[in-house]
Amino acid sequence: MINLIKNTYRSIINQRPYSFINILGLTIGLTCVILIILWIKAETSYDRFHKDHENLYRVNHILRTPKRMMNVGGINDPAGPEFKSKFPVIDDFLRFSPAQVNLKYQDDFHAVNMVYADSNFFSMLDFPLLSGKKKSCLSASDGIVISRSAATKIFGDQYPVNKIVEINNLKYVVCGVAHDPPVNSSIKFEAVALLSILENESYIGWDGGLTCQTLLKLIPGTDTEKLLDDIKEYLFEVVNERFIKSGFEIVPYLQPLKDIHLGSDTDFDFGDNGSWKRIISFAFVGLLILMTACFNFVNISTALSIKRSKEVSIRKIYGSGRKRLIIFFITESGLSILISLFLSLLLAKAIFQYFNILVGSELNFSMITGLEWFIIIFLLWIVCVFLASFYSAWYLSAIPPMAILRIHTGGKRRQLSRNLLVTFQFTLSISLIISCLVIYSQMQFIRSTDPGFSDENVMYIGLSQQAAPRSEIIKERLLSVSGIRHISRTTGGMPGLNFTSNGYMVEGMDMPVMSNAVYVDKDYIQTMGIYLDEGRGFIDNKGDRFNVLVNNTFVNTVGWEEPIGKTIVRNNKEYKVIGIVKDFLTGSLHNKIQPLFISQFNEWGDFSVIILKLDASPTIDIKFQIEKIFTEEDPGNPINMVMLSESLRSQYDTERNLNIAFFVLSLLAILISVLGLFGLATFSSQSRKKEIGIRKVNGALVQDIIKRFSSELLIWILIAIAVATPLTILIMRNWLTNFEYKVGISIWLIIAGGLITLLIGILSISMATFREANR
Template identity: 30%
Template structure:
């Protein structure tokens, strides 16, 4: 019986090659998109799932609230994790991790080999007790017990040692903390799975530098810069433990919290959810928004649904051709269930062929799709057994959805009426086809409107006046004491170039996360009623180099120690006016140190030093002459030939830093990187909307061809009676354009609502305008018109004699 169904299905597909191609190609493209999006989503949710007993591993996060401001930090104060282990039996183990703040690049040396490497972290000796890594060399226990020991990621070890066994070898690491020798105690790779922790070197916490600062730190209120983790005992009631944390924090840090004057709360976040949770500041690596993944999942489903709609539409459209087949089968004894099985088997066959074609297409398109999404999905996904269950599910679900209506519709024809030529059904097939076409174009119009709104917001972020000049700025970074000592000489040399307008030194540059903050208050106040302010440490050229406007007072002068420039937002919080603020002292205090103050030299016009996602916060620039505080050089240029300018700068660099690679970045590129998530979303929606439109057009093309064929004799009669090609094309196209018009009416409010929700993630955003949806509707009309007109014109110019010959 199955063999008979299969033969009949193949014969039907071959007999109707055009419709079969449209269905199979549409299903293949839809399935390709669907599979890739599902693989991408699974990849994003796979982070940190490989750690042993991952369900018991939690990150300690901090919520800080002061004067209406609330900040959710992914980090905690240094002593919190060890104290949790000491105070609560529920905590089995703890570990801390801290990035090498101010030391992004590290010069690694072994024998004659020497190169720069990024992403070194200080970790407690318990790190590999909490997190699971695959050790290629060395043992996971006690590898970080000794001071100045280091575990390397395999690519770094390979570059340093080649085929040598790295364990026991001593390497030199030169960074902002100085030159130190480290003993390699292990080599790990990431073969077990991906992690939110991005590190090439794991340095023992008891190795000086930032690690020693963490070990000695006793700040319970401030200094929230440590990535802290706890591993709980099995079956711990996490909610009950978290409920004890307020009292725990008060028992250790009540006085500090009172002095600082802000509310602090601790929370436990499952490690396995870190990568797919947003809203935390100071994340180690870029996280992915769950809403983005939900949008992608929705797009995957919609594209597959659009492909299924094509099948349903074309199958019901062909019902008239197969009506007599149904009638004859019923007359010779076929029951309705046999016909349902027959038509569903055709649907499953089409779905299977579509999936089988989609797989090799996906393999070919994988590099391109990875570039669009920024993912690194490998060909090894074919070895994932879940993929094959997924494919089987797609075949079954697609086959059922796409074939259910045609199967039940066609099998319901009454044999006598069908053989007599009357095969109407109680349910209007034409009405259902129109509804499905409308649904297809509703989805397409929503996606097109999404493209327009996202593009407009990205253009807004590019062109908005941020309050500083991001254009024609070069940024050079220095990460070792040797290079920092020569920063001034390099800056002086750059000032000798005619194309260089200004050069400034700073501990950070605009668009980067501001790591420094403190509470400030006016005379007579205290930290309890202070205002939290973010700040950067700069020289006297920073405001000029970045085009920051001074609206009151003056810019920094040489030897301006103790002076600060403040923004308007800070003044508003302090209740000062720009005119009266000049000369005002801002006090601060960190126990047990004595109170100190800074004096306002000038007031800066508010500017967006961070992403447009965030509102402008209290901010200031603090003047310093301490060269060791600076890590970056911002170079303002005025050149129309950047290649020539960069060659000149490179020559100076090689003179001042002969052993250091020439590396730089453009400030406007760094600003734009703040919107990587939106740029990725834009690329994804652009690409998959194009796929959805192609599939929709295929279905519309097939329906237009069917409609033209059904009305062939009507067209012949009209031509004989004098109808023009334009009249006939308009007649055949108008029915479809009416459906698109209905789709525009339905899609517009839905798209408006969806895009309004998306824009809420920006503190500074565009206003949604009617023309965005008008363009989306116009694009849909043009797509439909071009698709339908081809068949309409073809039918209109056909020889009427051929169509009327049988009459």
């Protein structure tokens, strides 16, 4: 072994440029693969830390209507207790509802991710407590449990238990402190209080009201298909028999808790779920990076076989058999790969925080510990040894001693195998470049797409329960602030973000229509810059109270030819259509524009959001004046000023970060390919010194030599383009299915990808040849 280490060291020193390229390429490749494996392991381990995760199921439902289906992550509030009492196989249930709240302690406010839950939240789920008892910490109606990070944020160094905090003018006593939820938890929280607080303020029933995340804990061995059939029968009795007559139906289904993060396809869900498509994409890129680095190793090692032929010959003459030579070369390569693996771990740790930023995660490098990771690293080393050294070791050991002594060139067969490997690398490079161009085009399309309303210099501010009844007074005061052009009020739905959804009976149809809805004041259309296609907007008139606007999609959905004057009924109230607004985004570009109902009659009570259209970006002075008015009109509650444009952009933050990560990984894969190509080109030009010398003596210019050498590469690039193009188009079309509104894959993107790859290849060859031709 010591001799092998010495020989490996001598080999690295004697072939410094090529050894550097091999080790650098493998180090970069292995670093990427280690980080990708870490991320994939975290993504696929979500919610599996709960000891009963195999028996925990969430009850989701699909709401069917004549014109639309909604897939909802959750179900109406009564489901949990009614199912538990009806079906013996349900051991327990847990309901919870996430919310963003402002928590007040003394005179300070803190934005907190709240979860309102049943009292068994901590006993049914495995979130360890630092203080308090799992079964009793939420037994008091005014009890609240906070996370460790929230305790530090709110109380500093003070002991938090028994401290009094306030949320929406309700006082709570801190009864416990929990560990922060792990990174791989779908359920995130900074504070947990009883769900009954929301139930006291909400309508509870099967025909609307509070919808909760409902988990069922089943007895081990339960037949979930039979249970689901029983649940469907029960729902038919209590709600669907009546609903179906009106064209509605609640269709429940059970989803394992462990599958929520990667398996959800719901319209409404908690958290930022992952995607199997994303995992497969990153795993595929990681595999390609590893293969590229290993093929570089193979290419350069087989090319160097000419220089090592005498060494192999002498070893064979002195009795080394083929098996022993294979073991020698594999061991030698294995030690080089081990060096790369060690360096890759150091590099992965050094850049880990930047990787977290790229993928929008909170992973910890300490996760790379324990026997499991030792096995992963060992298997990674084995795979690299097999891919990178087996072929070259087998190839060198197969040639007879006297034949090796006569070798002076690479031979056509060896050259062909190297060219095929280079073609594979070019295919990879072209695919990644075209993919990056398509992704960039789609993200630019998202940025430049006209949402159908004005989001520039639009600010919105949520109103507290105390301020909501005074929204009109606050609006009048804000109109006096210089720099504010228009002001409107709404019940909370913002264009491009979210709206509530209701069922409506429309003139000319027997069945109800599901539609997004927003309740606004008369200035909404002007403030948001929404275009009227037909009819008129709202006026400040009591007679306009039951007049409504609908969008073009609403009109097309119900099939109206002359929509003005048509009637819409909800909750026994009749509304008259007075105007048609041009379609604008009701959600993100991932989803279709939905039918929209816009009304001045606010059936939900007071307006909860004020929208400001500013003349320009908000200055410090404008923010100060706005804050002053809110402080006077709503003392004791914080003000949160949000720019609509920032909220719209934030919808794509996760996707944007992961696409940047994909872009960076692609660049690294291309860099590895370039390193290998440069090393191969350098060796090739050194091997053809005599040819270069003869051509120069015969009058060939340096550029002529470069042109000749580069032209030999052209055919392989063209083959790579032919292979990569259809494959990449297929993959990217599949990725674009994530968006309802998307770009096409232009022929110019394909041409650009091919030209960029061609340029990279020619530059690599030219640089290596130029250096040799000028000697």
